[in-house]
Amino acid sequence: MLRVLYTTLAKSSNLTTTTAAVASMNASSYRKQSTIIKENDGVREIILNDPKARNTLSREVMTSIQEGITKDVQCEDLRCIVISSTGPVWSAGHNLKEIAASSDCGHEIFSQLVDIIMNIYKSPVPIIAKVNGMATAAGLQLAASCDMVVASDKASFAASGVNIGIFCTTPGIAISRVMPRMKSSYLLFTGLPINAQDALAAGLASVVVPEAQLDAETNKITQAIKEKPRAILAMGKAFYYKQLGLSVKDAYDQGTDVMVENINMEDAQEGLRSFIEKRKPNFSKK
Known part of the structure; x- marks a missing residue:
């Protein structure tokens, strides 16, 4: 399965975009109701900004994430991308109301996130998940698919779909590639969360710092990236x-x-x- 994933990735030479709105996103700060995209000194930040909805990955949010990942990605001024959030939940995963209302049992919705993830892999710049809160289900999938996960000690991670009878099959693809089998299967089969330190020990997080130091740690990493060719x-x-x-x-x-x-x-x-x-x-x- 791993060979197939990266063979598919290698055959796709161009980053894809999902909407014509990309062409109009030319300001340093681009806002929608549920996301904020801003750029400063070579660092683009995609902020999930719908805490009341637990930053679910609705179709609108995923379109905005795709725009943030793919817009002007070949521009030499862009050095790295950070995906962060507001509120206590980094992302609760897919919008279940959208899935329930879909005519294809969520196939297009799941595929939209897969397209984002493949673009993360293909992006020429490092993409960092800055996690301060819970990342669960498809939110866990998105975080685990980034090049790095910088987490605060308030972060936690769960594959909670199984708790409502939906096995986190696609999130399992992401976490099984960064975590040992015994750890990823624990998440997938129980639906129970793990804390930031356990995620660090299991390889799901790159670094864990106190919440008050999360911004400084992320800035340190992005600065180190910007100093490299x-x-x-x-x-x-x-x-x-x-x-x-x-x-x-x-x-x-x-x-x-x-x-x-x-x-x-x-x-x-x-x-x-x-x-x-x-x-x-x-x-x-x-």
Whole structure:
């Protein structure tokens, strides 16, 4: 299954967008009722902003997330993307009323989130889930599909669909790729939540900090990303996901070629010179 996922990803060379509204989203801050998208100094933040609805992933919200992930993604000024939220719940997952009212038992709704996730993998910039609150069901799926999860000590994670008779099958695809089987199956079969520290221990979170330090920690990570050459991170990210679907031998064979290509890049040559000359590298950041 893992090989199929990343083979499919490798065959898709272009980021997809789901709505013509992308073309009109040219301001530094773009607001809808349930989301806010803003950009500052190379960092784009997609804020889930409907705490009364527990930041559910409605069709409208998912369209906005897709826009935030794909708009001008090849622009050299964009360095990373953060998905955050307001309120005590990062995201409670799909909007169940929309699923109940759908004529295809939610197929298009589930597929819309899959499209977002595939674009996360294909994005040339790192995408970070900044989690301060509960991420459950499809919200867990979205967080686990990001390149990093930066969580506060108030965060928690659950695959709660099974509690109402809906097994979290697609969230299970995401968490089984970042967590050990015994931990992911615990979430999927029980519907019980785990706290941030347990998520960190299980590989679901990249780092956990006190709630008061979450903004500072996220800023530290985005700043570290911005200091690196964009093209080199993009190359590295693309092959990182590709190699997950390869045999070890094929991964090393192709990875060696990628390393050589990387070494020949201008910023890599500058990095080598700076190391030899014992100075800080002067990267182009492009």
